[in-house]
Amino acid sequence: MIRLIGYFFGIGTTLALLVAAGLAIYIGHLTKDLPDYEVLAKYEPPVTTRIHASDGSLMAEYARERRLYLPIQAIPDRVKAAFMSAEDKNFYNHPGIDITGLGRAIIVNLQNFGSGRRQVGASTITQQVAKNFLLTSDQTYERKIKEMILAFRIEQAYSKDRILELYLNEIFFGFGAYGVAGAALTYFDKSVNELTVAEAAYLASLPKGPNNYHPFKHADRAIERRNWVIDQMVENGYVTREEGDKAKAEPLGVKPRRNGSYLFAGEYFTEEVRRQIIARYGENALYEGGLSVRTTLDPKIQLIARKAMQNGLLKYDTLRGYRGPVTHIDVSGDWGVPLGAVKGLEDVPEWTLAVVLDSSADGLTIGMQPARQVSGDLVKDRVEGTVSKDDMGFAMRHFVNGKSVRAKSPAEVLEPGDVIFVQKNEGSDNAYSLRQVPEVEGGLVAMDPHTGRV
Structure with a gap:
């Protein structure tokens, strides 16, 4: 009997070693084709160009991606808390992959197997940075493994604050807005410092699928998702229960900011400025360069x-x-x-x-x-x-x-x-x-x- 047990143990050990060796070879093969994560250190995203009148008033904005880049120190704690509550509550504690969240997602997916329900993900903010900056959005296991490997490496190379800064300035929010500062202006015509708990929670709900939580087409769904984020903020200790209940009672309050010219009676002048910038510096400088242009136009005159x-x-x-x-x-x-x-x-x-x-x-x-x-x-x-x-x-x-x-x-x-x-x-x-x-x-x-x- 003991010999039989030893026989099966030996076979099991051999199979485990073969599987481990196979996984090591497979992962080694994947790591050869991994993109260079060091490019994140030189990240320069497309930024909105802003044109001003002689008195400093805003005349127009031009951008392919409506983004204003903000360093992490300029982003309020309540805004960071909303995004971490929505996407990765253990962000400052895990090494790039949330093992607890991953295990929970595996159990839920096994329970839902064959039910037709969509699989639950467990991507951390670091993994989303790896995917958004360095990989494609293909729904394959190979891409997911690469994402995890890159997440570990990114965590070793950059601080948590730097990773969160990259994430908050890169993500797409819908309505042509990229980055949390651009989204605050686009959805509420406010700076990030002016956002309420409810507004920050709604923005934090959008990266999961901006069109799914469209403020007008799917208002009920948007409010439900926003309120879930608020509940997570309460559970994680970022806001009190009283503050959370008050925020959940508020309407979405979305007031989309219009594009193009903002200064009345200056449209033709602004268009001439746009043409001159393109002629001098090119289209990419205008629509991606984040230029700040001061003109001679006097709004009163x-x-x-x-x-x-x-x-x-x-x-x-x-x-x-x-x-x-x-x-x-x-x-x-x-x-x-x-x-x-x-x-x-x-x-x-x-x-x-x-x-x-x-x-x-x-x-x-x-x-x-x-x-x-x-x-x-x-x-x-x-x-x-x-x-x-x-x-x-x-x-x-x-x-x-x-x-x-x-x-x-x-x-x-x-x-x-x-x-x-x-x-x-x-x-x-x-x-x-x-x-x-x-x-x-x-x-x-x-x-x-x-x-x-x-």
């Missing part, structure tokens, strides 16, 4: 110049009469929906589209184009206003079949369903004046009165 030109064009155009409405829609039902589909003027914010609901000898009753929520949906409220006969005086001379006609009543000019441009009268709540887009175009030449230079 720019507004005055724009107003002077606008008034001149309007005066010239209105002397030639009214050419008719923008379009015509059905107002028998909810007029806000078809009116919301009509495109207005983005560069003339003083004007808004409206639809004529009633016309009489005294003037017009109009319905204002509904505003849009941050989700893109129209608001449900419908706002009405009036245009008096005096506030559309120039339109009393309008065109019918190409001939100029003098009208006696606004009802002869416009009828219910006509879509028009209007501008709110100064000091009034619901009184508006009729406007029309001039056919004549104009340009402005700025000249220094002292030197005569353009």
